[in-house]
Amino acid sequence: MTMTDLERPSKKRGATGAERLTSRTSIISMAFLFVMATYFLVPVYWLVISSTKGPTTLYGSQGFWFSNFQFFSNLSGxxxxxxxxxxxxxxxxxxxxxxxxxxxxxxxxxxxxxxxxxxxxxxxxxxxxxxxxxxxxxxxxxxxxxxxxxxxxxxxxxxxxxxxxxxxxxxxxxxxxxxxxxxxxxxxxxxxxxxxxxxxxxxxxxxxxxxxxxxxxxxxxxxxxxxxxxxxxxxxxxxxxxxxxxxxxxxxxxxxxxxxxxxxxxxxxxxxxxxxxxxxxxxxxxxxxxxxxxxxxx
Amino acid sequence: MTTIDLPERAGESASADGGALAKSKRARKLSGGSRVAPFLFLLPFMVLFAIFFLLPIAYAIYQSLFHTEVSGLGLGPNSTVTKFVGLGNFSSVLSDHSFFSGLGRVILFGIVQVPIMLALATVLALLLDSASTRFKRFFRLSFFLPYGVPGVIAAILWSFLYLPGLSPIVSILRSAGFGTINFLGIHSVLWSIANIITWEYTGYNMLIIYAGLQAIPQSLFEAARIDGASEIKVALKIKLPLIFSSIVLTAVFSIIGTLQLFSEPQVLRAVTTNISSSFTPNLLAYTKAFVENDPNVAAAVAVILALGTFILSFGFLKLVQRRAFSEVEL
Structure with a gap:
């Protein structure tokens, strides 16, 4: 799988106009796929980060990063x-x-x-x-x-x-x-x-x-x-x-x-x-x- | 995977010319086996199906034709009177303004959300199927991940992400100069629910369509590629018509789901007052049964909803089936 994936771009190097167009669209499509992956993963990421916070830090801190790590006391609670x-x-x-x-x-x-x-x-x-x-x-x-x-x-x-x-x-x-x-x-x-x-x-x-x-x-x-x-x-x-x-x-x-x-x-x-x-x-x-x-x- | 269907289809077409042979073979099969066995095998399912599917439907119809009235203070054994009212409950539901505004809301929701979600799912499936896409496994897993989160939990999770003070999204948008965006406003809340549904089910629908794509034999578009057709052209002209039946399937399931909309608005009611107790028909049925203690009217709502769902999904299936066949003939 990886082999063919790696070979593909080199094939395109001596490309005709049509193929160069394909590589441009593939960059756009890769970007789109990454944006969509972010959309699907961000709420889960937020959940993981937030599970380490207490009720007060949940409100008071930057939501996408750790603050006052208390995962284990949350767990036992x-x-x-x-x-x-x-x-x-x-x-x-x-x-x-x-x-x-x-x-x-x-x-x-x-x-x-x-x-x-x-x-x-x-x-x-x-x-x-x-x-x-x-x-x-x-x-x-x-x-x-x-x-x-x-x-x-x-x-x-x-x-x-x-x-x-x-x-x-x-x-x-x-x-x-x-x-x-x-x-x-x-x-x-x-x-x-x-x-x-x-x-x-x-x-x-x-x-x-x-x-x-x-x-x-x-x-x-x-x-x-x-x-x-x-x-x-x-x-x-x-x-x-x-x-x-x-x-x-x-x-x-x-x-x-x-x-x-x-x-x-x-x-x-x-x-x-x-x-x-x-x-x-x-x-x-x-x-x-x-x-x-x-x-x-x- | 298409091969799954082949034996049966081959049998069907064979029965046109060699039907007698097949019939005699079948007769032998039947006499060889026990005549009671199939019924015994079907028995457990049919009994449970009758009790938990058919009986509730019949009972809901029955209930919807009666009305229980409380006389006096509602105390004592003879204080409630149940009487036959015919279609009275239905006419009271159908003249209820809140029923229609709830119905209109889910229809509007369906018209906007279902096409967006299915278009997104189709594009993602086609991109994942395209030869030039990399990190396929990662993308497929991350798109499918939200389906592993139960609906109620997804709704709770997003309700936090909509809540000013708690949500990093609201604060990021504010510091980016968009002002304080109210995701839970009287008009915006419906689309915030649409976002939750899209988040949950796009990956699932994508997987159905993707599975349809995987079933297409590679040889079909290898030829087109050799002829110099671009990836986009292959996707639009060859793949898209072939996965049409998968898209229809996802559409039917989405229509059923939309008309049933309940958990997400019910959960969001904890964080906003902009979702009324009759926000969707199902919420209305729930309110009638458990808040207003009127099971008869609730049953009427359930019957109308089940009937409407059935007609709509069945009708949609018939409608596109006809079109799909005419496309295949082309």
Whole structure:
């Protein structure tokens, strides 16, 4: 990669007029890319710098540089505040997003596999209804879900946020497309001839071949749950059940009364996004798998 | 990646002439396997889908047709009366000025923000795909990074960057002679929200479009390059039409997202009084349900919003699909 990158400019040295024009436009485009990178990175940079400041220096100092370094006292303050509720919020988030996305992926892959590898009456109708589900906005569902959950006294419980997270219509769509393209019918037939049951065939052949798509579905659902603010906001009133996003939001609304909270919101935001960003960037190729198979179909 | 689709498509076209063969093969497949298995496989998803997708939609429609009235002081078991009002809730929502100003606001927002974001995402994707661009990995990672920040946290983060006294951006602009810029003013706050959304989702949309670009076989534009076509010409004449379907996909998701706008304005309400409780339709639904304790009207708002979103995104999909096909035929 680097080799060809380095060679390219030297090739252009003896350039014709058209090629010289290209090199000028490439300078402009590089400049544009750097400006955009700055735009995307500056808020994160500000967050990192600000996490080292206390509530007073946050206001009184130059925002883009360090002043009165107190990162570690902020950290211990964050984890100690209100009996360590921040840790609980992080664990809740892991529970909601981790368990929710795992179950959603398994259920969706089972359904997608069935829709791809079997023929039965009403198959296309079922698939159309599920596809319609992709287009239904999540927040439109949250309100009636709240009303329904309160009828069965499930609001303000872990279940009220976890159960709806098990459903991923997009996951069914993606696993159907992927199973259709990657699992040969002959392999399934071979399994049947060997006397394996249908579920065993799914488990040992289907899941194995579909695993790249499963990672993608898991990622999408994980982020969807992690990002969903409306559902926990309407469902939960007990602070102990909050995911970290809702917890930080509640602190953000209180720092008028408790000024130290603003420093905790800042460092809490940083701490809660670091693992996500690392997971995200290192699993980037799986995003692309999912996005391509999605866009090809649409 | 395009290969993903090939087997199915090949099967479809084959069924035109060799349909009988395919059918007999399918019949064998079905008799070989169990007839109950597919239904058992579908069962867990369909049950949950019915409870957490279909039932809420049905329940919202049902709720929106009733109205609960509180008589007297609202105390005691018989103090509330629920009665059927037909489309009464809908007409009260549709005659509510605040609903329309909220709707108008998100539509204006969508008309301005979505094209800007998608144009930016497309340009960035094309630049990243261009052979002469360097540091591709760094750029791709930094553009995608904001998507790793949850919406609420991104909104909190930007609310600090808008807040005079806290924000280095406000103070830098002041010392550069722009005066004190009010990002949270009554007119500017909508565009400050647009900036948050653009910051969050441009990289995500870029990645969708970029993935579409990667799926194009290199040979398609190698020939054009040898013929002396410039990088810009290749991008505009060859790449852009081919990634049209990816852009459509991002547009549909963006339209859905825009109509649902909630978290960002809700978070910014902590730092400004210029965001009313009916700033967007979703905020209005939330206010109706939890502040005014009127779940019936809130359900009506949710139904109108879901229906509107569905029609708009579906209609947009149909509209551009037709155009996309006519372009392919060219």
């Amino acid at each position: 964050l984890f100690g505040y209100s009996n360590g509720i921040f840790v609980r919020w992080i664990l809740n988030t892991v529970l909601y997003a981790g368990v929710g996305a795992t179950v959603a992926t398994l259920i969706a892959s089972l359904a997608g596999y069935a829709l791809s590898k079997y023929n039965f009456v009403g198959k296309e109708a079922i698939f159309s209804i599920i596809l319609g589900g992709v287009l239904v906005p999540g927040t439109a569902l949250a309100l009636p879900l709240y009303l329904l959950m309160s009828k069965v006294h499930l609001t303000d419980t872990y279940w009220s946020v976890l159960l709806p997270a098990f459903v991923s219509p997009f996951g069914v769509f993606l696993s159907r497309v992927y199973a259709g393209a990657s699992i040969p019918d002959e392999l399934i037939d071979a399994g049947r001839i060997d006397g394996a049951g249908e579920f065993k065939i799914f488990r040992s052949i289907g899941l194995k071949i579909m695993s790249p798509a499963l990672v993608t579905i898991f990622l999408f659902q994980f982020v969807a749950i992690w990002n969903n603010f409306f559902l926990p906001l309407v469902m939960l009133s007990n602070q102990n059940l909050y995911p970290v996003t809702l917890g930080l939001y509640s602190w953000d609304n209180q720092y008028g009364q408790a000024p130290q909270l603003i420093a905790y919101v800042v460092i809490g935001a940083l701490i809660s996004v670091i693992p996500l960003i690392i997971a995200f960037l290192s699993l980037q190729r799986f995003w692309q798998t999912g996005l391509t198979s999605g866009s090809v179909k649409a």
